[in-house]
Amino acid sequence: MGRWSQDTARACRAAAPAVALPTADALDAVAARAEGTPALVVTGPVSSGKSTLVNALVGRRVAPTGAGECTRLVARYVRGPVDRLDVVLADGTRRPLPLADGGRVPAAVRDRLGVDPADVDHLLVTLTSDALDGLTVVDTPGAGSARRRGPALPDDAEAALVVLPSSARADEVDRLAGAARHGPAGVVAVLGRADTVGSADDAATAATTLGHRLGARLGPVTPVVGLLAETATTGALRAEDRHALAALTGADPAAVDAALADPELFARADLPVGVPARMRLLELLDRRGITLAVGVLRERPEAGVGDIAAALLGASGLDRVVERLRTGVRERADLLAAAAGERRVAGLLDAERAAVRADRDAGRPTAAGARDLARLGDLLEDLRARPLHLELALAEAGARARSGAVELPEELAADLEVLAGAGVAAPDRSRLADLARRVGLADAGAGELAGHAARRAAAWRSYATWGTPPARSDVADAVHRGWARLWGELTG
Incomplete structure (x- = not known):
């Protein structure tokens, strides 16, 4: 746990005694999730190569491929002391199921367990793989496949690996679980089955084109050949x-x-x-x-x-995907977990509003619900006031710029990359020293670095003001606020 996820858990637990028991239990669950292992949801259209890529990431040929029953179920891959498979039913009960030959998840559960797939919530696959140390991987049914029931995936994962075909459109991306909800921060987008596009150069060109078209939602797109x-x-x-x-x-x-x-x-x-x-x-x-x-x-x-x-x-291309997962997910796991906790609290608030409306329409008392509404609203407001959102906004701005979806002058693009790693939410001494070195002020004092931050903040405000298109203006505003915050930290 990092500072921000710890703060999320503490705030939720502090608010729990002041609300009704069901809401308190839900807040405790949000706190436990903030303290738990981060989850990476892998999502994409049918036959995009998702499950093959999952196998590559966990280091086992375990995820089912093809068109069997189990490819239409959510599968959660976690690290454990032994390899095993549990079928988790909608009522929460678990039924163990032997892995098939070669250690794969079997293609069907109906014949082996006598269970209707519609009654299965998800598959829980425990592996002794080191790749799952500190990370849960969630393999989802392909977008467009029939699925009656399943977890609310956008709220169930801190980050997303989005596997796209070369023909992906913006509306398809918006339908993919997790992608639109997360935004570019916490999303790694790949061009799946890149070998079907043509040569390696053709795949790189197709991925760049996707980045230009969809990068505002997903950031840069990396070509990958999952089978290899x-x-x-x-x-x-x-x-x-x-x-x-x-x-x-x-x-x-x-x-x-x-x-x-x-x-x-x-x-x-x-x-x-x-x-x-x-x-x-x-x-x-x-x-x-x-x-x-x-x-x-x-x-x-x-x-x-x-x-x-x-x-x-x-x-x-897997090495590039893993590097992006390291820098975009693992190194930001604390920020992403805190942001996911806020989304879950917002979901509780929405549910409470709906319940209060239903009680009012039915003529039932609403005083207790109104009290819980106010306390959940205060909690969410406090969580959203934290500076971690500025750091996530800078991460998203950097992703948009790297994808080519938002074009910046070379000098400003380099300035953004410098700031994105400065940890503006809570800059420590080592990060400030690294920032000073990267801007050519390695031997300068705090006053000189503060002056540099003030000048960069003014430059980005000017860039955002004079006729800049909205997408670039949003990026410029985030960078301006980042430099301004650093100036405030350095000047006390």
């Missing part, structure tokens, strides 16, 4: 696969390259590798991965499974 990432990180590639790839390198290169033009042609071509082995290579690597692996072995015949996996990982 999954195979590289889960240990799915084995020695016999390496032998099959080596045999392909010994065949006529022109024949191999021609066969790789089409999956069916590759399966039927006259090649020195059996059909079952070829089909397995297609399942693990697809044509792009096979081409890459064969290229590695042609250049370095001594390369082993680990070398091939490293090449696959590099080509997958």
Whole structure:
């Protein structure tokens, strides 16, 4: 727990004794959630490659893929002492279910447990994976799939990994769970199945184009090939696969390259590798991965499974996704958890308003409800007055600028990047020292740094005032407030 999530939990627990018991229990639940493990919701359209990417992130081929019953259920992946699967029903009861062969979540629950999928709230998958240390990953049904019941995902997660097709539109993004609610802060957007777009350059161009179109909602978009990432990180590639790839390198290169033009042609071509082995290579690597692996072995015949996996990982783009998750989610987990706590309190306030209206319409007493309304309103007002929102606004401004959705002059874009890491909500000595170094004032005192902050605040206010388009004006306003706050901190 960090400062802001701790403060959220403390404020909710302090308010709980002054409200009715059901509302008090809900506030205690909000406090417990603020203290709990942050959750990353993975969301996207059907067949966008979400579950494959989940497997790559947790380091196991465990998430179900395809069109089975379990791909239409919410699955929560948490770290634990043993690998296990529990089916959590709508009434809160749990039923253990053995994992399928290879440690995967089975495709169906009806046949194995006699449970109607409509009565399942979510799947709880416990893994011994280090990747889940301090993070819960929530895999959602693809947007557009049939689902009768499930958790309120936007309020159930602190951050979102949004997997998009190259054709994604703004209205589709707004329908994706978590994306519009979170805004660019706490969202990592990726172009899923980037290998289907074309070459690596084509995928990069498509991701940049998506960023320009959707970056105001999501920030920059990173291309990723989930299948290559999954195979590289889960240990799915084995020695016999390496032998099959080596045999392909010994065949006529022109024949191999021609066969790789089409999956069916590759399966039927006259090649020195059996059909079952070829089909397995297609399942693990697809044509792009096979081409890459064969290229590695042609250049370095001594390369082993680990070398091939490293090449696959590099080509997958997963390293860039993980870096964005580290800087955008893990390093901001405290801020994101506090902001999520505020959203949950706002949800309680909305529910209380609806209950008071219903009581009034039915002629029932409303005094107790009105009292709880006032106290929840005061709590939410106090939470929203905290300076952490300025830091989140700066994070969103930086994401919009990096995506290209909001264009800034080069000097101002660099200034924004400097400020975004300064921790304006609660700047400590080390962050202020780093800020001074980055603006060329490493040996200056607090007075000189305060003067620099005042000048930058004035420059951004001027930029926001004189005919600046609304999107850029919003960014400029956030940066102006950030420099102004730092000036206030430095001058007392």
